[in-house]
Amino acid sequence: MADPTLNYVSCPDAANGHRMAYWSWGDSQAAHTVVCVHGLTRQGRDFDVLARALVARADHPVRVVCPDVVGRGRSDWLADPQGYAIPQYVGDLLTLLAELKPQTLDWVGTSMGGLIGIGVCAHAPSVGAAVRRLVLNDVGPVLEWQSLLRIGSYLGRDMHFDSLQQAADALWAIASSFGPHTPSQWLELSRHMIKPGVDGGVSLHYDPAIALPFQEITQELALQGEAALWSLYDGITAQTLLVRGAESDLLSEQTALQMQQRGPKALLLEFVGVGHAPTLVADDQVDAVASFLLGS
Numbered sequence: 001m002a003d004p005t006l007n008y009v010s011c012p013d014a015a016n017g018h019r020m021a022y023w024s025w026g027d028s029q030a031a032h033t034v035v036c037v038h039g040l041t042r043q044g045r046d047f048d049v050l051a052r053a054l055v056a057r058a059d060h061p062v063r064v065v066c067p068d069v070v071g072r073g074r075s076d077w078l079a080d081p082q083g084y085a086i087p088q089y090v091g092d093l094l095t096l097l098a099e100l101k102p103q104t105l106d107w108v109g110t111s112m113g114g115l116i117g118i119g120v121c122a123h124a125p126s127v128g129a130a131v132r133r134l135v136l137n138d139v140g141p142v143l144e145w146q147s148l149l150r151i152g153s154y155l156g157r158d159m160h161f162d163s164l165q166q167a168a169d170a171l172w173a174i175a176s177s178f179g180p181h182t183p184s185q186w187l188e189l190s191r192h193m194i195k196p197g198v199d200g201g202v203s204l205h206y207d208p209a210i211a212l213p214f215q216e217i218t219q220e221l222a223l224q225g226e227a228a229l230w231s232l233y234d235g236i237t238a239q240t241l242l243v244r245g246a247e248s249d250l251l252s253e254q255t256a257l258q259m260q261q262r263g264p265k266a267l268l269l270e271f272v273g274v275g276h277a278p279t280l281v282a283d284d285q286v287d288a289v290a291s292f293l294l295g296s
Contacts, residue, residue: 004023004024004025004048004051004066005023005024005028006021006022006023006074007021007022007023007024008020008021008022009022009095009096009099010095011070011091011092011095012091012095013070013078013079013080013083013088014080014082014083015078015079016079018070018075018076018077018078019075019076020068020069020092020095020096021068021073021074021075022044022066022067022068022096023044023045023051023065023066023067023068024063024064024065024066025051025052025054025055025063025064025065026051026054026055026058026061026062026064027061027062027063028063029061029063030060030061030062030063031061031102031103031104032058032060032061032062032063032102032103032104033062033063033064033065033100033102033103033104033105033106034051034054034062034063034064034105034106034107034108034293035065035066035067035096035097035105035107035108036050036051036064036065036066036107036108036109036110036113037066037067037108037109037110037112037113037114037116037117038066038068038072038110038113039110039111039112039113039277040111040112040151040210040214041072041155041204041206041210042110042193043068043069043072043073043192043205044066044068044073045073045191046066046110046189046279046280047064047066047108049280049281050064050108050280050281050286050289050290051064051066053286053290054290054293054294057290057294058294059294062294063102065096067092067093067096069089069092069113069116070083070088070089070092071084071206071207071210072205072207072210073192073205073206077207077209078207078209081207081209081213082212082213084207084209084210084212084213084214085213086112086115086116086119087119089112089119090116090120093116093120094120094123094124094126094127095127097124097127097129098127098128101128101129102129105124105129105130105131106132106133106134106135106293107120107121107131107133107134107135107238108135108137108280108289108293109134109135109137109139110137110138110139110277110280111137111138111139111250111277112139113137114136114137114138114139115139117131117134117136118136118141118229118232118233118236119232121134121232121235121236121237121238122232122235122236130237130238131236131238133238133239133241133292133293134236134238134240134241134264135240135241135243135289135293136240136242136243137243137277137278137280138243138244138245138248138250138251138276138277138278139250139251139277140229140251140256140258140259141226141229141230141232141233141255141259142226142229142251142252142254142255142258143222143226143250144250144251144252145219145222146249147249147250147276148217148222150249151214152211152214152215154174155211155214156208156209156210156211156214156215157208158208159203159204160197160201160202160203161197161201161202161203162201163201163202164187164190164191164194164202165187167190167193167194167202167204168186168187171186171190171193172190177247177249177274177275177276178274178276178277178278178279179245179271179273179274179275179278179279179282180273180274180282181279181281181282185281189281193205230262233259233263233264234262234263235263236263236264237264238264239264240259240263240264240266240267241266241269241288241289241292242256242259242260242266242267242268242269243270243271243280243288243289244256244268244269244271245270245271245274245275245276245277245278246270246271246272246273246274247273247274247275248274248275248276248277249275249276250276250277251276256270267292271284271285
């Protein structure tokens with residue numbers, strides 16, 4: 001299958017606006033659109049394997065759209081780093097949906113992408129859209145504090161490498177909780193995580209300043225955020241699949257249980273031997289998500 005096309009949408013912000021990049025797979029005119037949104041330090045090419053599978057397996061035309069959230073990948077960096085937060089991201093994705101005009105909209109969100117999806121579910125009607133099916137990949141309204149501390153320990157570090165392989169090795173040291181991957185799978189996942197360095201070699205693709213708002217989160221603020229997220233979650237009407245790494249330190253078993261009982265009453269699917277977060281590259285993970293999104 002051909003590689004995806006790279007597109008841009010102009011989004012407003014507190015300064016002069018910015019461009020958000022997005023990768024498009026399949027039929028650009030399809031009535032059925034699946035939007036896949038990555039985690040905090042990742043980018044839209046994380047979903048290459050899933051996107052190819054969705055386009056190949058669908059019995060109807062489908063378009064899979066995978067944005068690089070602002071500050072990551074091919075998207076612009078914000079002039080004001082305080083904009084690196086969920087409200088800006090939700091606004092950007094609503095701007096994208098207003099341009100795409102999907103007739104049928106499904107959403108796959110990994111970690112941060114799932115939080116964005118919860119917000120989009122509430123506000124999509126304002127741009128004439130509605131999320132039909134929602135996949136929340138290892139995330140919910142309660143974010144375990146120790147996991148946030150772990151993520152904060154590496155977020156925003158200025159990292160430079162001599163080669164792709166060296167970068168992949170360093171990224172694996174941080175992300176081994178993603179679960180088992182072959183060397184070729186991990187190298188491919190790492191390929192789009194880097195860009196040419198200013199002085200040679202390669203560096204990470206994202207703006208280190210995305211760490212600034214994250215570092216300002218306190219336990220008190222996190223608790224306040226939980227209440228708001230539960231309120232949004234309880235209002236979701238989309239059919240919802242909750243994917244969880246069985247060893248996840250971000251999404252607890254208790255929170256997953258509550259998510260099965262509240263709001264959309266999510267269907268829970270856990271993957272053994274995986275922490276935070278499943279990459280949706282392994283065959284069983286791809287099959288599960290594709291079946292949910294493409295089934296009747």
